Amino acid sequence: MARLSVGTSVGEVLGYIASGEARTRGALTRRTGLSRATMSERLEVLFRAGLIREGELAKPSGGRPSRVLALDTGRYAVLAADVGEDHVRVLLTDLTGAVVAERLGSMPVSAGAPAVLGWVTATGLELLADTGRAPDDLLGVGLSVPALVDHARGRVTSPSVMEGWDGHDIEKLVRARLDVPTVVENDVNALGYAEHLRDWRSYDDVLYVKAGTGIGSAVISSGTLFRGAQGAAGDIGHVRLRPDDGPLCRCGATGCVESLAAGWSIVRDLRAAGFDVSTTRDAMDLVQAGTPEAVNLLRAAGRTLGRAIAYAVSMLNPSVVVVGGRLTGQHLLTGVRESVYSYSSPLATNDLQVVEGRADERSGATGAALLAVARALEPDAVNGRLRFLAESA
Template sequence: MAALSVGVSAGEVLGLIASGEARTRSSLARATGMSRPTLAERLEVLFRAGLIHEGANAAPSGGRPSRVLDLDRDRYAVLGADVGEDHVRLLLTDLTGVVVAERLTELPVTAGAGTVLGWVTRTGAALLEETGRSTRDLLGVGLSVPAPVDRATNQVASPSVMAGWEGRPIEALIRAELDVPVVVENDVNVLGFAEHRQAWRDYDDVLFVKAGTGIGSAIISAGQLFRGTHGAAGDIGHLRLRPEDGPLCRCGARGCVEALAAGWSIVRDLRRDGVDVSTTRDAMDLVRAGDPEAVALLRAAGRSLGQAIAYAVNLLNPAVVVVGGSLSGAGPHLLTGVRASVYSHSLPLATNDLRIVEGRHDERSGATGAALLAAARTLRPDVVNDRLRALG
């Protein structure tokens, strides 16, 4: 394999190809300022590593047709696992997020880190074998979990449904069986990352809000997932809108957004009025059936949630606000309330051209987002360069 020369690295060249910024030799030469011989050397390193291929499709350039460079989708893969409260979904995808193989199992998170992660690594190895790959062709694992994650340690922090996972070395447990880079992220950030990469990649600044039984948000800033110092950024559900007279929240404070707008608070209010509901799904079924009280509560929840989103819009000035989760899927009621509050509580400059839309995620989005996070880490220039050096 050719040695890397001084200047733009092979990893940086791969990043330009993967992002779509430059996908022909001529556009790469312009983007990097490299001479054609030096660029050819970088590309040869990537070809030999099996990371890219050159297709026959011509890219319109106004001159001589150029062959398009792209990630090689047939060899390398990543795993994305969505750990839910009562299930685990595992996807094997190529480096662009296209699903190659899938497994779903009913396995509660309370089974513990060893049991859950053991299933992930064993099943991941089986999926590689079934698709004609080996563990040498696996470049990363992404894990979505329903709890906050301390970004410094890649460990679950202050869990709610993940009792027993505190302090467990998730990355080490996975790497003991699959020795590749591991990304551990909370489920809301994973969904927000998936929404951005799959639907809003042309926008650098996106706010994703998940409104379900609980409420959280993911912040995409300058095209990257913003986590904050310890990974706690985006906890919009515990902004205190009515600290003096608001209802009690599950966190122990009064007047939090969750206590006014989450699925569990709608269930609370319906039960207070004698309606026989137990879950957020029950409440949303009533909304879909046109129950006037359930509809009114969801609209009110939208207005409260919209007030919190308005604060975030003033602070972050996103181009797009995406509202997902089970509350957004029960008709237009939540989004109508959100829009009304955002436009009445935000500065005019912050809402110029602002789009407020419903999320597009489905049951695969958590695992897909985890796989996309793993691929993004795998394709970082420093990680690519380390791999190329290891290959010799």
């Protein structure tokens, strides 16, 4: 590869192409203010790196037609892993999130960060080899984990089910084997990001709520995943609706949304009523069978969850509320909608849609992959990769 100057403008050029802000040579020249010669130099670097390609002719508004520039989505791959309580799903995807290869392992999260991440990185290298790719073809890594994440430090916080992960720099552990940009994300944020890009891309403001054994949410604001100052944005499950007389929550507080509406609290109430259940799946089996006590508890959970969502709707004013997770279905959504439209401000609900999520078993890992792509295509990351390629040539 030619040893060219690869200042920030190279990464910015790729950003304009990837976002669709400028997709022809002329548009890029106008957008950046670079000369045609300098722009050609920058684009040549991106072509040689395999990051962009030229496609069909653009329809001209005047003057000569020019070819459309786009990401070369098949040249590089991204590794993504969805770490669950008792399994890890690993995907190798292209830059659009389409799955190239997949592996499902039974390793529990309790095995600890070094063991789990060692398996993920080793599996990633195997998938690369199985698909005829080299480690240098990997553009980034995305990890979805069942805990809040401190993004500044690359570590999980309030680990809950992630015992043995405290104090570990997750990004550092991954990059010891795979030295590429790495994103560590809360599992609900990863799910919400995937739902947004796949099904609700035309909406800039989306609230995703996962209602399962626990409850959490992801906030998409102005088209971007909003994490908050400490990464704690969206922790709707621990909003305290009944702090004075509510039941004890798993977090140690009283009256949290989870203690009133999560899968584990429904299991608790069913057991108190004499039913032999131990998991959220057991409770939902009773709902599917039409058991009145289970159906009534789920509807009540929907109304309670809907109150918490209503407060978020009034604060965030999303266009769409997407409710996913194991509890989702007609009974839960009916209760959620009832409360959202009753308790939210009228202006916030004028055109609001409250819909059922469409996530599948791959969505968490897919969201992590798409977040990894976004990180890898940031100007600084692109410039760093181009410097590496230039030095290796």
